[in-house]
Amino acid sequence: MNHSSSSIRVQFTHLSCELKDAELSRLGSPHVSKKEVGQTLLPLVTQRTRRPVRELDCRFQRKQIICANEVFPESVSADPLADLEIWDEWRQNIRRFPFPGLFSPLGITGQASKSTSPTSVGVLGEIMTGLFSQAYISPWVIVRPIRRWPDFIFFCRDERYAFVESKAFTGSSDESDDLLSRIPNSTLQECLDDAVKQLNADPFVTVWFSFTEICRIDPMELRVTFLELNTSAERRTSRASERIVPEAVVHGLAERAASSGAARVFQSERDLSETVYGRKDAKSRFQKRVTDCSVDEVPRVLEAAVPETLYEAASKEVSEKARELAGKANPKVSDPGRRMTAAKERAVEGELGELRSFGGDRLYLVDLTVEQRSLLERDWQPGWEQAVQKWRILHGTEFWRCSSAAVGLGPSELAGRLD
DSSP states (O other): OOTTTOEEEEEEEEEEEEOOHHHHHHHTSTTSOHHHHHHHHHHHHHHHTSSOSEEEEEEEEHHHHHHHTTTSOSSOOSOHHHHHHHHHHHHTTSSOSOOSSOOOOTTSSOOOOOOOOHHHHHHHHHHHHHHHHHHHTOSOEEEOOSSSSOSEEEEOTTSOEEEEEEEEEEOOOOOOSOTGGGSOHHHHHHHHHHHHHHHHHOTTEEEEEEEEEEEEETTEEEEEEEEEEEOOHHHHHHTGGGOOOOHHHHHHHHHHHHHHHHHHHHHHOOOOOHHHHOSHHHHHHHHHHHHHHHHHHHHHHHTTTSOGGGHHHHHHHHHHHHHHHHTTOOTTSOOOOHHHHHHHHHHTTTSOEEEEEETTEEEEEEEOOHHHHHHHHHHOOOOGGGGGOOSEEETTEEEEEETTEEEEEEOGGGTTOOO
């Protein structure tokens, strides 16, 4: 099989369900266990989602998944598709402990199967989540919590936040029509319990769960189900005066501001050696510079990320949190990965930054310019089918957008060129 040109079939479904006020109030109590929440809500959600909002059968290029792997997942996997394919060969008894000779067909001998990598499965799920979410929910990921719920946060055109959580698992290629029944019960119970907690805390949030089921590996076939859960419009109206920016958003935006501020200081002053910053007063001056730069970044990260009515309060909260984070800046910890640093420095200038080698080619990163982001936001319309579309072709190399950056896989001579 030619991996570079093979495609991945994805059967996509969008389901939507509104949880009633009485259900949220009753099930939000600590008295009700996670399992009880799931057992109570699952038949109701199943009944209300019998008619999908949208179904779609599409194909992703393998290259797009490899490129998106550089941006969306929180776990590390150099190539999650290859990892799964190797596991599939072990499962089929094609790969065995390397004694000389051919593989053993016809079930004559056996070998205990290796378990699939949870990292590779989860990474593929997060890639699917990111690509589909930016096609329909909102074009930009504004916060990417790491090792915390949810996996992605978007700010939508109706000035509500979308909290998107990714779940992935291996399944089978049968043709069951009951999509929710294919999802492990424990996973569904956990998701419904999380949704109840979040919607009770903030009815202005839309909770999405993205379920990626790996049905077949060679050829690769996935089922992706997006389950959208909302409160009623009446519940939001009754609590309009209580609305705040969610803590996850405040913390995430503050991290972005502090990271950008630290990067600006790092770029302007490369020599952060012990000799220069060994004294306490020098370290204090350094941290003040990082803090000042971080606060200066706050208006930029708040742009198109908070409701207009909450901007003043959000600015104060994010600035305070950014100061707290910037105060931890340590000049001794000043040697970030050179490859990524060099790539990002090129990318923010609108040039191609080389990320790493991949086979005989290179992976390249470029940030969308302010003008490109403005045009995309102006013209963007929600459409699940956009998940497979290329951003553009540069010098014969295809690039795919991953939120506010684009990644491509091409020959080595591309570095630095974007004309």
